Every structure is written in C-alpha cells, then in structure tokens.
Amino acid sequence: MSDLQKSFAKAKLAKLPPEPPPIWDEPSKQTQNNPSPMRDHDDDSSSASSVSSTGTVIPSPTQHLFARPGRGSPSTSTSLPWTQFFAQELFLSHDDPKHEDLEITHHVYVTPPTDSGPLFVMHHGAGSSGLTFASCAEEIRKILPKAGFLSPDCREHGSTTVKRKGNEGGVEPDLRLETLSQDLVFVIHETKEKMGWGSLPDIVLVGHSLGGAVVTDVARKGALGAKLLAYAVLDVVEGSAMDALQSMDKYLSTRPTRFPSLTSGIEWHTRSRTIRNRNSARVSVPSLLHEESPPSDPERPWVWRTNLDKTKPFWENWFVGLSRKFLEAKGGKLLLLAGTDRLDKELMIGQMQGKYQLQVFPEAGHFIQEDQPVKTAQVLVDFFRRNDRGALVLPPKVADMQAEAAMKKGAGAGVIKK
Template identity: 60%
Template sequence: MSELQRKWAKAKLASMAEAIEPEVDGETGSLPELPEFPDDDSSSASSASSTGTIIPSPSRNLFARPQGVPGGRSLEQIPWTAYFERELFLKPKDCNSNVTYHAYLTSPVGKGPLFVMHHGAGSSGLSFAVVGSEIRKRLPTAGILSVDARGHGSTTASDGADLDLKLSTLSGDLFQVIQLARAEMHWPELPPIVLVGHSLGGAVVTDLAKSGRLGASLLGYAVLDVVEGSAMDALSSMRSYLSTRPSRFASLRDGIDWHLRSRTIRNAVSARTSVPALLVRESNEKDEGESAGRSTGSRSSSGGGGNAARPWRWRTNLAATQPFWEDWFVGLSKKFLEAKGGKLLLLAGTDRLDTELTIGQMQGKYALQVFPEAGHFIHEDLPEKAAITLVDFYRRNDRGALVLPPKVSELVAQGKKV
C-alpha cells in the first residue's frame, strides 16, 4: 500500500469513528441509559410493550418506554388507566338494591363488538386488563367491559349482600351491569356481545348465555380453564390450597412477588396490573382488635403504628365462599353445550376435559384451544395468544360479516331473469 493510500484509509477510519460515536449528555457528560425490559421467562414477556409504542428519542434515551408501564425488574403497580378509558360505578334504579357495581370500560367504536369479561373467584376485573389491550391491538373497534363481581374489587354491597354469591345472583349481576353500562353510555342498542369468563366467571357467562336474556345481541361465549368434572374434583382440595397461601403481605410489591414466585401468575406485567386489586390494607380497628386478643408481652408485626406497619390482606375471603362452590359448577358442561351462540373453551391442558365435553368436542359442538405452557390464569399468562384466539372466535361468529344472496323479489325488480 502506497503512502497516499495509507493516509486516505486513516482519514476514512477517523471519520467513521466520529459518525458512530454515541451521543453524550451535554449536562452530565455521561452516556444515555439503555432501556430496561421485563425479566420474564414466559413466552408472553413481550406484553411489556403492549400498552404503548417504543418511539426513538434523539434528545434523550435511545428508546422511550411505553407510557404507564415501567420496564426492568420492577414490581411496581401498573394503574388501570394504562388499559381502560374509564371506570364505572353503576347503581341500579331499584331503590331496594344495595349493590353498587364497579366495572372498567373501553367503549366499542362504530359497530364493533363488546367483549364482556367476568373474572374468577378471588380475582377482579383487572384480571382482563392486559388481554383486553391485546384484543384492541388486533381489533381496534372492539370494546372491553370488565366487571368486579360482588364481594370482589371495588363493587360494594351492604347488609351482607356481598356474601350472596349464588350462581343465579352473579349471573343476574352481570346482566344488570351490561344494561346499566348501556344506559350510562347512552348506547341506542346493545353492541354485538362476546361473553368471556375465567374459572367461576366461566360458569357465570355460561349461565347468562343459557338464560337467553341477551337475545340476538349475544354472538358467543368463551370459557377459560374450567369444566364441570375437574372443577368438582378440585373443590375437595380448595381449603388445603387456601391454608398454604400467605394471609398477609407487608406491601403490594410483596404480593406481586409472591404471585410470580409461586407461578400463580406467570407474566410480570399481568401480575403488576391485576394483583394490587386483590389486596387491601388492614384497618387500624382490625389491627387493634387483634392486638388486644394477644398477651401484653408480645406485639404483632402486623399491628397498628401507622401505614408502614399495616400489612395488606386479601380483599375477598375465599374460604367464606365455600357454601357456593358446588352451586357454581354443577351442570356447567350441559349448559355450556346447550346454550345458543358460538362456544369456545380455552384450557391449560386436555386432562381438564370431562366426559361430556369430550363427546361434545368430537361432535364439533364447540371450539377448543389448549395452551399447555400456561397456568390456570391463561389470559394473564399468555395475553397475546389468548387475544388472538378470542378475536378469531369473534370473527368466525360475526353476523355482520355474512354476505347473504339477494332475494328473488329483488332480482325480479331489477329486471333479471330468475
């Protein structure tokens, strides 16, 4: 290589090095930080970006984080506002009613469908926050109405009505919420509805579908990880399970962490969204009462002394719901197969199928999707895959997409030979 060629190459390399030199912050003289991403080993870890768009930012970080969803290994709560337009507090006009229903809503657009979600026992409407967001990414006209059942979330009842958890009561509540939401939002008529229920919620949406009260508005219903046979078998071990889980947590972060470490929920973003609604801080009155019952020489770590000392307990006392467990699931398979409308069953394993549903599946009476990599909370563990399945289910049952042939009278009026 000649001296001239060496000088040219040296100058070229120097200019390239300047072009790729990273931007330095003018105020601190430091390099910008790279974004952090959720440390989630599940296949649904990508849902960290499901509530916002990663946007290049030349003035600061290389990438901006999705709004409302902190990245990294954070166990911080994600607020409901990251997923829904509004929350509704719905009071029936009946003066004898002692229930104020609470629900989260994102309204449908145009003639888009309304996915009506009902959670399982001990959970809340925020269980469907992430999967609802994923549904709207794939079907932007869709609306999401996710309810808190009585005795759960922010739905309140007086005179012990929150303990009335009979299946007929919960089914009536769901129908009531749909009608009240229509009145609140001034919809001229109900949009096309797809009912979606997880566990206990699956029994509730099936009962409402079987009742026929939604009429032609109901396109179909989807049941998530519950069938009559396996549900009835599991009831005998329910009390044992409840006795093994913690009764209190020192903080919301601890509650979220427990759900992830125990793999009750396998998606960090879902846990950070839904778990805080399952817990409530213990009141001073309760703490003082518990302390009074102990010897004066000992002091409970969960007793009063300010907010920092007051732990978080479960909002819903699942053990108190035992009298209703059989009522929820007896006859579920028969109702699921007989109710009108499209039918979808999402399971975490084929071993959950009972005999009646196995025969029904062989006869093609309903659609079945199995997610063996998910736990019981399919829609929280795998929100993207669950959303894809639900949107596809809606499209297969969308009557508006049907193109009917013209009537004979119309062809004759147009002068065509028939």
C-alpha cells in the same frame, strides 16, 4: 382426546402469533430432601385451579417468594394503573332485588366500542377482579381497534361493595350462581344507560373459572336475547372443578394471608407462578389486596380483599351441571383450556360432535388470559369474526342472477352480430 385431535390443536397453536417472552423469576432449586410442589414451566396441572382463580400452586417456604430485587436494578414489580388498559370506570348502584335493605355498588371497567364494534363482556373468577382481563383487552384492541370492553368486579371482589342501608350490621355474602348472573345482566344494561348507548352492541361473553359458569348461565337463559353473538369459557369444566373442591381447603391453608407491601404481593404471584406474566400481574394484583387501617400486623398490613373461605358454601352451586349448560346454550361456543386433561366425558363427546370450538394452551397456567394475553386475544378475535353476523355474505337474489345473465347474453349477442 384422540391423537388426531391433539395434532390438530398443535397445528392451530403453531399458526398463532408468537407470545413475547414472559418476565418472571425462575424458582430456586430444591434439594432432594425437600422437594418443592412448584410446577415446571410447561406443567399445566393444578389441583385447585378450576375452582379458585388464585389456586394454581401451593408455594414452598424455601422459594423466597418475598425476596427483594437486587440493589442497583429497578423493581419490575411496581403496580401499573388500570387507566393504561381501560378508558374509564363506572360505579353502578342499585338496591338488591332480593334484599331491600341492601345496596349494591358495582364497580366496572369500560372501554366503549366504536363504529358498531362488538362489546366483549368479561367476568373474572373467584378471588380475582375485573383487571384480570386488562392485558388481554389491550391485545384485542390492537387487533380489533373498534372493539369495546366491559369488565366488572363481582360481589365481594375488587371495588364492588354490598352494604346494609344505614351501615347497620354486617352482610352475609350471596355468591350464588343465580345472583351473580342477575348482577352481570344488570351491569350490562345499566352500563348502556350510563354510557348513553341507544341500544346494546353485539356482545361476546368471556368468563374465566367461576366467570365461565356465570356467562354460561346467562347465555343458557337467553338473558341478552339476540345481542349475544357467542360466549367463551376459560379454563374451567365441571368434572375437574368438582374434583378440585377436595383440595381447596389445603390450598387456602398454605396461601399467605398477609403481605408486607403491595410489591411483595405482586412478587408472590409471579414467583409462585400463580400468574406467569409479570406485566399482567402488575396491573391485576393490586386490585386483589388492600391495606388495613389500622393494620392488625404493622409489618404486614396488606391483606386479601376477598375472603375465599367465605365462598366455600357456593363452590358446588357454581359448577354442578356446567358442561350440560355449556353445550345446551344458544350461540357460538369456545372452550379455552390450559390442558386437555381438564376435559370431562360430556365435553369430550360434545367436542367430537363439533358442538363447540376447543383451543388448548399447554404453556399457560390457570390464568390463561394473563399468562398468554396475545394468543388469547387472537383466539377471541377470530372467535368473534366467525360469529359476526355483520360479516355474513348472503347469496345474490335469484332475480338479480337472472338479470345479470340476461345482460351477459345480450352483450354476447351484440358482439356476434357485429
């Protein structure tokens, strides 16, 4: 990106509303003999961030990630209920179209739009859940009260389940891009039926990381027809995602596999700076973990809901051709990144040609929508308004202009005659 473009991006950032100071614990200082891979606050680099929604840093054992809050002070890591952010949840069941012996129950969070407001359909990244957009949705609603939200948990994530009928035998995960795209389209239409909407509202697709690949695929295929106004991709591009595949195994080997409590899981995410906004972590992290019953380790009974190791066969399938598809799909396009270094050549050329809107939040980590929910919300609302067909002001008809001119001419003649 050129210096001129960087200056333009900084100018745009300066106009955004200020973000409330995030609440997190500062990492402990490291000795020279034991340097930590923990990032500084303004460092947006991450080798694995474009692949896994949980891959932001490789924590050091000296960081005291499981340290308890001091006595006498209330814990700031207790979980927040999803009901503070969405109106309701739905469970949408159907048979897998490719495997008749499998039944899928999609779990989604919904807030209906009002007064012909838009529907923001949000798809999370790998290892995350629909609640990663909770704080951002809340902020959007403050700016655009009529907006609605649909934020599903995709397969193998959150509370969405895939079971063999009769509960006979296990199920191998199917996280191919084509499958996830079909799931998202099904969820949108099935939600319309469950909610009793006569027709779909105007839709803005928003996808983070893996979700960015899914919404781009849906947009490019035209699966939502004229109801799709625009789509936004958050912190993922093909080039950096493919490069990051090489470091994912190392990241997964260093990430903790178990936690002594739900609170300690929230603490790890904030202290490791995987999520830099504590309030957002308090609502999103609980959906990433579950308590084993009975636990194989009674001292650490909380484990990840999603086994990221099993998603490895699909990583390349998610991101190959993403930049080309992003530029080719119809509709307004927004790319929101945590750093300009994430742009690959194809996207840099497209940005210079004005094919999409680019926004950079250098103060955010990979979880842009959680680290900076206020700024992300403002950008998404502005993005919707620029693409809102209902807000278009059409030029007056020629006949109306001629009639108005004739009236003015007649009125002028009357004044002169008088």
